[in-house]
Amino acid sequence: MNTKIVRISEDREEKWVEQSGEILQHGGLVAFPTETVYGLGANALDEKAAAKIYAAKGRPSDNPLIVHIADFSALEKIVEKIPEEALKLAEAFWPGPLTMIMKKSKLVPDGTTGGLDTVAVRMPKHEIALKMIRAGGGYIAAPSANTSGRPSPTAAEHVIEDMDGKIDMILDGGSVGIGLESTIIDLSEGTPVILRPGFITQKMAEQVIGKVEMDAGLIRPDANIRPKAPGMKYRHYAPKASMILVRGEREQVSEKIRQLVYEELKQGKNPGILCAEETADTYTEGIVKKIGTLHDEMTISRHLYGVLREFDQEGVTSIFSETFETPVLGTAIMNRLMKAAGYQLIEV
Ligand code: AMP
Ligand code: MG
Numbered sequence: 001m002n003t004k005i006v007r008i009s010e011d012r013e014e015k016w017v018e019q020s021g022e023i024l025q026h027g028g029l030v031a032f033p034t035e036t037v038y039g040l041g042a043n044a045l046d047e048k049a050a051a052k053i054y055a056a057k058g059r060p061s062d063n064p065l066i067v068h069i070a071d072f073s074a075l076e077k078i079v080e081k082i083p084e085e086a087l088k089l090a091e092a093f094w095p096g097p098l099t100m101i102m103k104k105s106k107l108v109p110d111g112t113t114g115g116l117d118t119v120a121v122r123m124p125k126h127e128i129a130l131k132m133i134r135a136g137g138g139y140i141a142a143p144s145a146n147t148s149g150r151p152s153p154t155a156a157e158h159v160i161e162d163m164d165g166k167i168d169m170i171l172d173g174g175s176v177g178i179g180l181e182s183t184i185i186d187l188s189e190g191t192p193v194i195l196r197p198g199f200i201t202q203k204m205a206e207q208v209i210g211k212v213e214m215d216a217g218l219i220r221p222d223a224n225i226r227p228k229a230p231g232m233k234y235r236h237y238a239p240k241a242s243m244i245l246v247r248g249e250r251e252q253v254s255e256k257i258r259q260l261v262y263e264e265l266k267q268g269k270n271p272g273i274l275c276a277e278e279t280a281d282t283y284t285e286g287i288v289k290k291i292g293t294l295h296d297e298m299t300i301s302r303h304l305y306g307v308l309r310e311f312d313q314e315g316v317t318s319i320f321s322e323t324f325e326t327p328v329l330g331t332a333i334m335n336r337l338m339k340a341a342g343y344q345l346i347e348v
Contacts, residue, residue, distance in 0.1 A: 003164050005156070007172045008033075008128055016171060017128070021135025023168045024049075029056060031145040031159045032132050033173030034124040036097045036182050036198070037152040037305070038159045039068065039142030040167065041132070044078075047111035050141050056166040059148040063230045064114035065141035066099050066182070067121050070133040078108050078119055078139060083187045085209040092208045095125035097178055097199040101186040112141050114230060118188045128173050144181060145170075149238055151305035151340070154179045158309060179302035180332050184229055185212065194218075195229035197332040199301075218335065239308040241272065243319040243341040248348035254282040256348045257320045261286040264318055272311045274321035276300075287316055297326035301333055308340060 006016050020030045027049040030041050040056065042049040044067040054061050067078060072090055075082060080103035089100060104119035113119050124130065133140045144152035147162040156172035163170065183198030185205060193213045194202055205212045215228050244260070246253045257273055264271040265285060272287040280290045289307050292299030311319055321341070324333050338345070 001165055001168070003160075003167055004169045005160060005164075005172060006169070007156075008174075013128070013131075017131045017135050020132045020169055020171060021137075024132070024136030024140060027052070028169070029053065029167035030132065030136070031153075031156075031163055031167060031170040032129050032142075033156070033171060033176060034068075034126045034129045035177045036124070036180060037154055037176055037178075038145040038156065039124075039129070039140075040145035040159075040163065041068070041136065041140040041142040043137055044068075044112050044139040044141035045107060045109065045137070047109040050109065050112045053141065053143060056163060057143065057146070057148045059143065060230075062114045063143075064116055064120060065112050065143050066184075067108065067112065067119055068129070068133050068140045068142050069121060069123050069138060070130040071138070072123070074138050075121060078105050078121065079103060080105055085187050085192055088208050089185070089187075089205065090123070093200055093204075094123040095130065096123070097125070097182040098122065098205075099182045099184045099196075101184065101188050101195070103188055118186075120184060122182055126173070128171060132171065151239065151308045152181060154302065154305050158306070161309070175302070177302065178298070179304060179306075180329070180336060183332070186215075186228060193228065197335050199329065199332065201328060201331065238340050238342070239316075239319060240312045241316045241319050242344075243321060244344045244346060245321050245323050245337060245341050246346045246348060247323040250279060251282075252348040253322055254279055256346065257322070258283060258285070260320050269317045270315060272314070272316035272319045274307060274311075274319055276322060276324070279322065286320075287311070287314060291324070294324075294326070297324070297329045297333070300324050300326060301329050304333065304336060 099120050099122040101120045108119050145159045153159045155175045183200040184196040186193045195215045261271045277290045277293045
């Protein structure tokens with residue numbers, strides 16, 4: 001398949017939005033930017049179109065898709081009923097990086113929800129995305145636009161790496177702002193539960209709707225508790241190299257990482273180091289990559305996946321990473337890092 005790649009510029013925006021809408025209406029696939037990561041879109045109400053997403057990504061078919069909408073009025077058609085909490089959260093955070101799970105209506109095919117009786121819905125905060133969703137019929141199923149198991153794409157180049165030749169069109173809107181997937185909150189039964197941490201934190205949600213829990217399956221990976229979002233159980237977000245996180249006092253962390261790197265080099269391997277701008281100077285050997293500054297946590301979330309991809313490209317055999325327990329995004333950043341590392345953590 002020949003993938004059409006277009007750079008969004010103001011003068012031609014209307015044309016590309018119209019073309020992507022047509023592709024979506026005819027059951028095709030379009031990758032598009034959002035404020036979180038790039039999405040791979042298909043008509044959510046067309047089972048055959050949704051099936052193409054799974055094929056292009058190599059995604060397990062039990063892993064449901066998030067349905068993207070552009071107008072709040074679109075919500076009532078795809079859910080059984082709109083819970084009170086959903087109204088309040090939408091008011092506070094939509095458009096934005098929050099996905100809500102509700103009981104689905106009959107309009108949503110099983111192929112979109114992995115056979116579940118619930119549907120995940122989000123309204124992204126990105127002008128191009130919103131226009132494309134409307135042009136495509138208003139209901140666009142979209143997971144992240146990466147090959148399953150690879151880090152999510154935060155720039156069009158990443159989408160091209162994974163999807164060129166497999167989908168109809170890629171809308172290149174430059175780099176994304178947040179760089180981590182949306183927060184997912186389950187409103188389908190009892191107390192609201194966060195199934196995937198993101199930019200909207202538990203605290204922020206609680207300020208709007210009262211008590212919110214964290215999914216127990218998120219915290220202890222190898223316990224017998226399964227994460228409730230089917231996708232959270234896979235070793236996701238992963239670079240090709242093995243990855244180990246080192247946590248503790250900054251100086252001790254540096255020392256431990258230097259020691260690990262030294263041992264790898266001695267064995268003729270090619271180790272990489274993932275660190276903050278502030279500590280980069282403490283490393284003199286190995287491939288050192290600064291992820292961002294501790295004074296601005298968005299620089300860390302935004303660059304995380306891109307840096308993991310760079311390590312892959314440079315053929316690094318192992319990655320040693322500092323931890324980034326930053327004030328707001330720390331939970332989400334550490335969730336992704338722990339998964340990328342297959343939960344390998346050394347405390348010093
Ligand atoms: P992605 O679109 O690649 O960011 O992944 C979507 C995430 O949402 C996956 O972890 C899914 O398992 C999760 N998800 C989507 N729909 C549902 C649902 N109805 N119930 C629980 N989790 C869901
Ligand atoms: Mg994904």
